[in-house]
Amino acid sequence: MENITGKVVAITGASSGIGEATALLLAERGATVVLGARRAARLEALAERITATGGQVAYIPTDVTQRADVANLVQLALDQYGQLDVLVNNAGIGLISALDDLRVEDWEQMIDVNLKGTLYGIAAALPIFRRQGFGQFVNVVSTAGLKVVPLQSVYAGTKNAVRTISEGLRQEAGAKLRVTLISPGFIHTDFAEAMTNPEVKAQILSTRDQLAISPEAIARAIVFAIEQPADVDVNEVVVRPTAQG
Ligand code: NAI
Numbered sequence: 619m620e621n622i623t624g625k626v627v628a629i630t631g632a633s634s635g636i637g638e639a640t641a642l643l644l645a646e647r648g649a650t651v652v653l654g655a656r657r658a659a660r661l662e663a664l665a666e667r668i669t670a671t672g673g674q675v676a677y678i679p680t681d682v683t684q685r686a687d688v689a690n691l692v693q694l695a696l697d698q699y700g701q702l703d704v705l706v707n708n709a710g711i712g713l714i715s716a717l718d719d720l721r722v723e724d725w726e727q728m729i730d731v732n733l734k735g736t737l738y739g740i741a742a743a744l745p746i747f748r749r750q751g752f753g754q755f756v757n758v759v760s761t762a763g764l765k766v767v768p769l770q771s772v773y774a775g776t777k778n779a780v781r782t783i784s785e786g787l788r789q790e791a792g793a794k795l796r797v798t799l800i801s802p803g804f805i806h807t808d809f810a811e812a813m814t815n816p817e818v819k820a821q822i823l824s825t826r827d828q829l830a831i832s833p834e835a836i837a838r839a840i841v842f843a844i845e846q847p848a849d850v851d852v853n854e855v856v857v858r859p860t861a862q863g
Contacts, residue, residue, distance in 0.1 A: 621845045623648030626699045628691055630682050630739060631709030633660035635807030636758060639833035640706060640840050645673030647841060650699055654680030654691035655709070674699075682709045682735030685742075692742040702746050704844055706756040707739040707780075712773045714822070715815040724814055725772045732776035740787065747795050752848065754796040756840055757784050761803040761858055769818060788853065796851040798843040803858030806830035829861040 627644050631637040633655035641651045645668045653661050653675065661677040668675040676698045680687045695702040710732045713724035736757055747753025762770045763777040781799060788797035804826055813819035835857055843852040 621847065622841065624650070625703040625844065626650045626652060626695050626701050627704040627706060627844070628652040628654065628695050628702060628743075629706040629708055630654045630680060630688070630691065630735065632677070633657045633664065635809060636802065636805060636833045636836045637706070637708040638664055639837040640708065641675075642668065643834065643837040643841055644844070645675060646671070647845075649844075650674035650676075652691065652695040652698070652702075653677040654682075654687070656681050680709075682707075682738060683730040685738045688735070688738040689742045692739075692746060696746065701750060702743060702753065704754045704756060705739050705743040706758070706840060707736040708756075708758045709735055710758060710760075710777075711812055712760075712762070712770075712809055713813055714769045714773050715813075715818050716769055717771055719815060721814060728772055728776045732773070733779050736780050737783070740783075744787075751794050753794075754798065754844065755784070755787065756798045756800060756843060758800050758802065758836075759784075761801050761856060761862070764801060764856065788851070793849075796843075796848075798840075798852050799854040800836060800839055800843070801854065801856040802836045803856075803862045804830040805833050805836060807833055829859045831857075831859045 627649045629637050629641055632641050632653035645651050655661055658679045665675045665677050676694055678694050680691045715721050757780055759777040759780050762774040766774045784797050784799050810819055810822045839855040839857050
């Protein structure tokens with residue numbers, strides 16, 4: 619299918635892991651990618667890699683907890699390329715720990731990044747998609763929301779809030795817009811690095827190193843959802859390692 623070439627795709631959290639792999643694969647398949655993340659140096663390096671292989675790319679430092687930053691990311695796509703076909707709300711953090719730990723600041727951060735960050739993405743892109751008469755949201759959630767386990771309550775809660783909002787958005791979106799949820803299982807990225815509970819972090823890193831699959835697996839799922847014809851809305855894709863219970 620040739621429905622990727624020429625599409626303008628903005629990606630949050632694009633500087634590493636799933637966001638980076640998605641940017642690279644989409645650019646390779648002919649999309650124009652507009653990258654947002656907090657780490658400007660990493661964005662610049664990624665943009666150089668994409669440009670070196672003939673890809674089209676723009677980038678802007680973006681903290682998704684700042685509504686204006688997310689609006690600027692989307693505006694960059696419009697200013698440079700005149701349209702926005704897809705917004706991938708990928709930025710996310712999983713500061714997992716027991717509720718008894720009372721790591722309330724971690725809870726707040728997860729709500730700010732995972733939930734409010736995605737809402738800011740919707741607020742930025744929805745009016746543009748309406749005006750254009752086309753557009754697709756790809757919201758990255760998690761299998762943590764499908765199988766809720768101890769230590770992941772708040773993380774899973776933020777992801778399931780996005781799940782619920784995405785389903786409401788899909789129903790409100792009408793015939794012209796598309797809404798896709800991507801639920802990754804264990805993926806080999808830097809995701810655990812930010813965790814604040816050292817025991818939990820060590821345990822997650824150990825499990826990751828035993829069974830996680832590469833972020834390219836999720837990039838392929840995102841490409842699959844984007845490359846469908848305009849009247850085909852892939853609502854949800856769940857991708858786990860075969861070894862994940
Ligand atoms: P990662 O840590 O490599 O990537 C997350 C990206 O989000 C990073 O580039 C990070 O800098 C960015 N980010 C964090 N806070 C941000 C903020 N305030 N503003 C802008 N960017 C911010 O991890 P990964 O695995 O690539 O995570 C991507 C998404 O996949 C997240 O939404 C995560 O919840 C989800 N996910 C990851 C799984 C895994 O096992 N790695 C499993 C299920 C879901």
